[in-house]
Amino acid sequence: MDIFIQQCQEIIGTEYVYIGEVDKAPYLTDWGKRFTGQSKAVLKPKNVHEVASLVKLCQFHKIAIVPQGGNTGLCGGATPDKTGNSVVISTARLNAVRNLDLENAAITLEAGVILSHAQETALGAGKLFPLSLAAEGSCTIGGNLATNAGGVQVLHYGNMRDLTLGLEVVTPNGDIFNGLRGLRKDNTGYSLKDLYIGSEGTLGIITAATLKLYPLPCSKATAMVGLTSVKSAIDLIELSRMKSNANLTAFELISTRALNLVTKTTKNFDSLLNTTSGWVVLLEFSSMEDGTNSQARIETLLSEAFTSGLITDAMIANSIQQSKELWSIRETIPEAQLKLGTIIKHDISLPISALPDFILSAQVKLNDLYPNASTIIFGHLGDGNLHYNLAPNSPELSEWIEENRSSINQLIHNEVYKFSGSFSAEHGIGQSKRDELPQRKSAVEIELMRTIKKALDPQNIMNPGKIL
Template identity: 50%
Template sequence: MSEEFLSHCRHIAGEPFVLTSAADMAPFLDDWRGRYTGKALAVLRPADTEQVAQLVKACAQWRVPLVPQGGRTGLVLGSVPDDSGTAVVLSLSRMNKVRSIDAVNRTMTVDAGCILQHVQDAAALHDCLYPLSMASEGTCTIGGNLSTNGGGTGVLRYGNARELCLGLEVVTPQGDIWSGLRGLRKDNTGYDLRDLFIGAEGTLGVITAAVLKLYPLPKASSTALVALGTARDALDLLTLAQDRCGACLTAFELMSDVCLQLVGSQFPELPKPFSRPHGQYVLLELDSCESSQHANGMLEQTVSIALDRGIARDAVVAASEAQSRGLWNLREHISMAQAKAGKNIKHDISVPISRIARFIGATDAKLRDAFPGVVLVTFGHLGDGNLHYNVGPPAGVPHDEFLANQAAVNRIVHDQVDAFGGSISAEHGIGALKRDELSRYKSPVEMAMMRAIKATLDPLGIMNPGKIF
């Protein structure tokens, strides 16, 4: 049966784009962190939406599970197959065209395989901004961003991937093409099908294209790194910055001193803005549609008030684009520094912004009681309540040995998240990694509704099986 199926796939996509050898498939089977390798019957690389539709029809006919895949930058095993070897990987990497840009309507229509950075660059050529931004933007794709409802650093002002998408093109599990590529801000014509597929992690269909929102390209940006004593001070600074800067406040990133010490040890060439350590730091950025003087003046005033009120202990305001990039590099190198230092237990969580300081204090204490000497690497998008709350081993404890405590660490962290009214997944999705945790924290009613939607749209259960459910 598999040979007949694969022969049909070769007829659809072309022989070079149906990969079956172990060497050819290997780059598509590892997860981003290198901790898991799946197996696949084949890797299919369609050239366009019509080929996707025909391949999905073939999968439905032969009952072959399929795993949609974009840039493979996910952290929850959402885009890699399991170890059964029965599924095919459907890589959309060849579908990477910008279909059109409407600068007046401020929309861009792109293939799902477009790399995020390429979309940003294409928008800029038309004096427009596509504001979704994240550390993996040079590799991640629009389809993956939408399938996980990615967030990144600009959510505070612009919203996450869902808010930045007006329309979708989707291939259903039956191989039909739903063309919902409408660049409309208002369209009240029944159920919002778009929102079903955004954040569904490829379990309901394959996103093949999207209409994205664009914004005016800012005339100037201004960046500062502010040193603080506690996370409570960071919340006070956020309130001050929002009150004084309003919609100009684009990014508000929290980093603990542990984060900056880690970055400094692994990347000594990066800037060292302060002569002595502080408990917490906030990287904040303002965008202005007026001028650099407007952005710089607003930021300098805000920082000055924070220092006068004792909210901030010290601050560095970037005097050039190069200095701004240097400050951002400190934030964006945290995950890379962690990877170089060794394995750790990662959490992508969110809690109401007003409760973040109490959450950090209470959860830090519980983890230190359970695992004395544990290293807590806490950073994230404070402006939207999203923390990357990562846990490393005590000094002298081998990383692999400490990873054996992952279930116990997760229970402490996730129970605390639940107690504070938060979510165990803020922007990375559920995938296979958090599948069992989901049913613990979602109500039976929520899980039943989600399963009903899955069963209705994908009755054969071939779309990204084992993910979310």
């Protein structure tokens, strides 16, 4: 047996070193089934010290490391390349809640904690951990940090960078950086945690994090409304902020084409599905008031929105169950679109003010050059993040759309940058966007990133081939 494999077994135990092809297979293909690689082994350490020992061993043998959490990424960032000269280090067993500090409104979690478990732990203590994603039942805190995840409540609470107080990281030479300080203010030099958040495992392995907690809202008010135009959605955000004492925590723009994928059997949606503009918004307010007051406030707001000509119809949730049903519609769109055939996904962000012009400009060009493709658009309008996806007009055209993936990507991304946007809002770069990154960032930015990578990981063993 390979001496390296034997040494791995000595560190973490034979049962946690997967070397058989069947055992390794689930870890070698990304969630979207676009990337498949090879690996010497899949390693499943239990604690930060085992991670550090494995990293030192890999450095000695010059074997690359691919950190992996829930393997729910959409850019191939947690998938090894095809050389086979790497190991996958899974954080699945690093799943402890290390500390719950209610007085400091903070929680310390290991990287392998499933996001939904983090939410439930906070809820059990009477607090809110606000990160919420469609994949929250399987994605992990480490992966959320590695991609600087956003989600549906980022409008009010921010993304993972905003939610993080401190990190524990194993560096590429096997040292342990213990930055798990629950401080809101710590102006003592470079912000190292911000360097690792969003780095997709290319600078080190995040093994734990101290994260912010928030008071639980006393009530929530949820509604789905039909818009008169995309521009009216932007005006509705402003009206919501001016007229409501509650916090606008979510504001999701959804095309009726996307809505149709999941509401064909749902009652009372006909008027929303037939909205003339082709757009609806799912919005939610969180409040410290009781439910009766919150409901009255959202009704007053939407009444004014009607009068102002911003919306044409509204469905207000009258119970927690109805609110869950509305959110279920939004959360099932990503999976529902797959039945249309091969999907080309774009995770883009733009200045909110530029969104209407971008949507119109991109649609005109797509109609002209790719009439066999239809857009499926939904996303976090409140922070300018759209999931701008394209599907073939029929599943039989899946091969055609795959053949045109590169040119369609270029068209959409060119439009995004024409309006001063970004081609990666919350999914990261990984493998799928790596080669395009130098086209989208300046030579100075790329060189600074390369300098940081070389300084921290001179042997290039930490997730090579991702981002850069």
